[in-house]
Amino acid sequence: MRSDLEIIDEWVLPNIRVLDLACGPGELLHHLIQNKQVNGYGLEIGHDDLNTCIEKGIPVLEQNIDEGLQNFDDQSFDLVLMTHALQQFRRPDLLIDEMLRIGKECIITFPNFGHWRSRMHLALKGRMPVSDFLPYNWYDTPNIHFFTFQDFERLCEEKNIKVLRWAAVDGQLKDHWWIRSMPNLFSETAIFHISRS
Amino acid sequence: MPDVIPADSIGIVTPQIAQFDTPLTLSCGQTLSSYELVYETYGTLNKAASNAILICHALSGDHHAAGYHAMSDKKPGWWDSAIGPGKAIDTNKFFVIALNNLGGCCGSTGPTSINPETGQRWEASFPIVTVEDWVESQARLANLLGIQTFAAIVGGSLGGMQVLEWSIRFPTRLQSAVIVASAPKLSTQNIAFNEVARQSIRRDPDFFDGNYLDNSSVPTNGLGLARMLGHITYLSDDAMGAKFGRQMRHDSYQYNYGVEFEVESYLRYQGEAFTKRFDANTYMLMTKALDYFDPAAQTNGDLATVLSRAQCEFLLVSFTTDWRFSPERSEEIVNALVKAGKQVSYAKIEAAEGHDAFLFPIPRYMSVLNTFLTRVANRLTTEVK
Numbered sequence: 001m002r003s004d005l006e007i008i009d010e011w012v013l014p015n016i017r018v019l020d021l022a023c024g025p026g027e028l029l030h031h032l033i034q035n036k037q038v039n040g041y042g043l044e045i046g047h048d049d050l051n052t053c054i055e056k057g058i059p060v061l062e063q064n065i066d067e068g069l070q071n072f073d074d075q076s077f078d079l080v081l082m083t084h085a086l087q088q089f090r091r092p093d094l095l096i097d098e099m100l101r102i103g104k105e106c107i108i109t110f111p112n113f114g115h116w117r118s119r120m121h122l123a124l125k126g127r128m129p130v131s132d133f134l135p136y137n138w139y140d141t142p143n144i145h146f147f148t149f150q151d152f153e154r155l156c157e158e159k160n161i162k163v164l165r166w167a168a169v170d171g172q173l174k175d176h177w178w179i180r181s182m183p184n185l186f187s188e189t190a191i192f193h194i195s196r197s
Numbered sequence: 198m199p200d201v202i203p204a205d206s207i208g209i210v211t212p213q214i215a216q217f218d219t220p221l222t223l224s225c226g227q228t229l230s231s232y233e234l235v236y237e238t239y240g241t242l243n244k245a246a247s248n249a250i251l252i253c254h255a256l257s258g259d260h261h262a263a264g265y266h267a268m269s270d271k272k273p274g275w276w277d278s279a280i281g282p283g284k285a286i287d288t289n290k291f292f293v294i295a296l297n298n299l300g301g302c303c304g305s306t307g308p309t310s311i312n313p314e315t316g317q318r319w320e321a322s323f324p325i326v327t328v329e330d331w332v333e334s335q336a337r338l339a340n341l342l343g344i345q346t347f348a349a350i351v352g353g354s355l356g357g358m359q360v361l362e363w364s365i366r367f368p369t370r371l372q373s374a375v376i377v378a379s380a381p382k383l384s385t386q387n388i389a390f391n392e393v394a395r396q397s398i399r400r401d402p403d404f405f406d407g408n409y410l411d412n413s414s415v416p417t418n419g420l421g422l423a424r425m426l427g428h429i430t431y432l433s434d435d436a437m438g439a440k441f442g443r444q445m446r447h448d449s450y451q452y453n454y455g456v457e458f459e460v461e462s463y464l465r466y467q468g469e470a471f472t473k474r475f476d477a478n479t480y481m482l483m484t485k486a487l488d489y490f491d492p493a494a495q496t497n498g499d500l501a502t503v504l505s506r507a508q509c510e511f512l513l514v515s516f517t518t519d520w521r522f523s524p525e526r527s528e529e530i531v532n533a534l535v536k537a538g539k540q541v542s543y544a545k546i547e548a549a550e551g552h553d554a555f556l557f558p559i560p561r562y563m564s565v566l567n568t569f570l571t572r573v574a575n576r577l578t579t580e581v582k
Contacts, residue, residue, distance in 0.1 A: 017538065039538050047561060054512070054542050054568045061531060061543040071532045 003173045004083070004191055005031060008107055011165065011193055012036050016078035019102065021065055022085035025049045026058040029081075033058065038079075066090050069098050077103040084189070086110045087143040093155060096194075105164065105195045112168070114148030114184045131171075149184040156194060167191040199265065199273075206273060207239045207281045207288050210264035212304060215341050221299075221334060224489070227324040231313060234338050235304030236260050236296035239280060240288035242344070247577050249344045250286060250570075251335060251371075252276065252295040253352030253359035255555075256427070256483045257475060259303035262295035263288075278558035285567040290574040291348060299334050300326040300483070302476035309410065309476050321407025325482055328355075328490045332362045336370065346370050348573050353377035353555035354522060355483065358490045361530065364507040365492055373573050374507075375566065377514045378555040380526035381500050381533070382491040387521065390430055391484040394423035398477045407478055420477040421468030428467050433518035433551035493533075500533035510540040512569045514562060516554035517547050542569070 005028055012018070014036045020029045023042025026049070032038045042060040044050050053060035063071075066089055080103030086092045087110055099106045111134055121129035128138045136143065147155075149168065156163055168179045168187030179186040202208045215234045222228045237260050242249060252262050254275075263280035265273050280286045280293055297305040300323060308323040339347070350371045352360045357379025364374045383391070398404060401419030405412045429437075441460040456462045496502040511534055515527035524545050534541040544565045548554035554562070 041535055041541075050542075050544060051564060051568050054544075054565060055572060057510075057540075057572055059540050059542055061535070061541070062545045063543075071528065073536065076536065 004109055004167070004169050004189055005173075007167045007169070007175065007191055008081070008083075008109075009035060011107065012038065012079065014038070017076070018079045018081060019043070019072065019077045020081040020083075021069075021099070022082060022088070023049070023053065023058075023060060024083075025052040026056060026060065028083060029053075029058050030056055065095070069102060072102045074101055075104055078105065079103055080106045081108075082106070083109045084111065087145045087147070090144070092145055092147075093159070096155070096159070096161070100161065100194070100196050105193065107191065107193050108152075109189055109191045110147070110152065111143070112149045112184065112187045112190045113146040114150060115188050116185050119185075149187055149190045152190060152192060156192070160197060161194050162197045164193040164195055166193065199268065199270075202265065202268075205281050205283050206277065207264035209268070210237050210239065210261075210266065210274075212237050212260055212266075214304065215338055217334070217337055217341075219337070221330070221337075223324050223330045224327040225324050229299075229306070229324070232299060232306035232334070233304075233310075234296050234299065234306070234334060236294055236338065237262065237264075237274075238342075239263050239293040239295075240291050242292040242342075243577075246343050247346065247348060248291050248574070249339075249342075249347050250291045250293045251339070251347050251350045251363075252280070252286075252293060253331075253335070253350065253356035254295065254298065255352070255354040255356045256487070257471070257480070258356065259301060260295050260297040260305075261303070263293070276556065278556075279563065279566065285563045286351065286570060287567070287574070291570070294338070294342065294344075296335065296338060298326075298331045300479060300486075302479040307476070308407075308478035308482070318410055320410055320478060323478060323482070325485050327486050328358050328362050329366070331359055331486070332366055335359070335363075336367055339370070346372060348577060349373040349375055349570060351375040351377075352379070354379055354552065355487055358487070362490075362492060364509055364511070365503055368506050368508040371509045372576075373510045373512065373569070375512045375514070375569065376527070376530065378516055378519055378522045378527070378552055379513075379530070380522050381493060381530050383487055384526070388488050390426065390521075391488055394426055394484055395481050397422040397426070398481060401477075404477065407481075409477070415472065416477045417469070417472040420472045420475065420480060421465075423477075423480060424471040424475075425464045425468040428464060430521045431552040433520065433549060435518060436549050436551050436553075439549065500529065501536035504530075504533050504539065505537040507534075507537070507539055511542070512565070513541065513543045514555075514565060515543075515545050516550070516552070516559075516562075517545060518549055519552045519554060521552040 018038045018040040020042045029040045043063045080099040118129040168183035169175045169189045171188045218231045220228045261274040262276045263274040282289045297303040300307045308319045312319045350360045357376040360374045360376050398419035401416035403414040404416040444459040446456045493500040513527050515524035531543045546562045
């Protein structure tokens, strides 16, 4: 069993340039800087998270991703990351375009709304799912787009985006064979490694 | 006047003077055969001489950054809110050096000093100095104090430009750079503001082409006017509005050119107070140093290329309502550093005070500064062990 961070770590080559969008307290970036000696930067707007990154010596820039990423040149990073955040932005589709403009490759993780528990919640209770992992009510959630593992695959197809590899993990961020066999039903977090063909 | 020195103050401090007899060739081509720099230090230099922080001052700053000169002082140094025991720039951990730049009027060699070659005051004949010249002279001061590498060099506004220049000119002599509310070069509008300030001084009949002291005169009107203009640009529209609104001096309009609105009174007071502590030639020199600064000019305007020489870690800070050195200007530096692959962090602080915010102890600003410098200090401790 591997956590999502461990999975991503395996996919990342050493000494590359990495941009982590909405890096939070910088856990993944810190790991990649320490273990893979990447030249990494995080973008974040949460004040506490920014301070945590500065405290740990993780290069972090205060920048609101919804206001654009035009300050980053085309293909100026080897890898652009976004973990558990895509669902929070206004136009995920345009953001993915931007990520693939800036980075040669991208790794994106997101909560899979097609998970059987979400389906049960909506089907049986008739109410929007609230879980430990997405602990918000419909009116106060920062997660403004809900989509599934399959939805993301479909978007990649439509946009001619190449899925280099994918992984799927449960609520404890671990992978299992049954999740791999039916990721749209069993994964709580989906992990995609993509590029422009 | 403090009745007692506050516990988080560095206390009573005494300026010192460093004399330099090695000639310094300036950017303008002239050479100063000898010169003096006045400076203050706070805290203790460790055995490895690795815990020094240099503070670079802005347009009207000086060497008195923290503490008091005497119990009778009305105010502490200009950045006392950030420098002291337990403060963001913690004098329990760091040895802090603040100096008055060359060309200044607060004790370092400048237009009001005597030119040793003529025995007369320099006045208008004092050569124009640049940010590069300042950094060169600051490096010589560091040599004198036995500091090879600074733990950090910190500056706001024009001070931030000096920090940026340090990182390019002496990449191995600083471990970290803190650049606050600054820019990689002035905007056209900024140069224009500076020119109005200079013209208001130069057109004052008491200016005497810069040799006013010899004529027992001081261009107070021109210098005051320059400061009034500066003050408007250092504050945000909102900050001025919140402070003065349309508050009036009298109950009704007087229909004359006396003070009607409180903001007029404030500006007049600020202008006049400034003329009592600052020299007009120095003010003009400082604005020229701002105008000329443009490190990317040496690489055809490519800031990332010139910054590729830097080796230190950077912290950049800007303030949301600062329109004289707007966040976008700091972000130009940030973007160039990212492009060059340098270690950089950036915080855009929500603040109402405009450009002046860099002098205020805004909690999040102080917290970011303190977090960054705590890490610098911790790394020093680890290295010593």
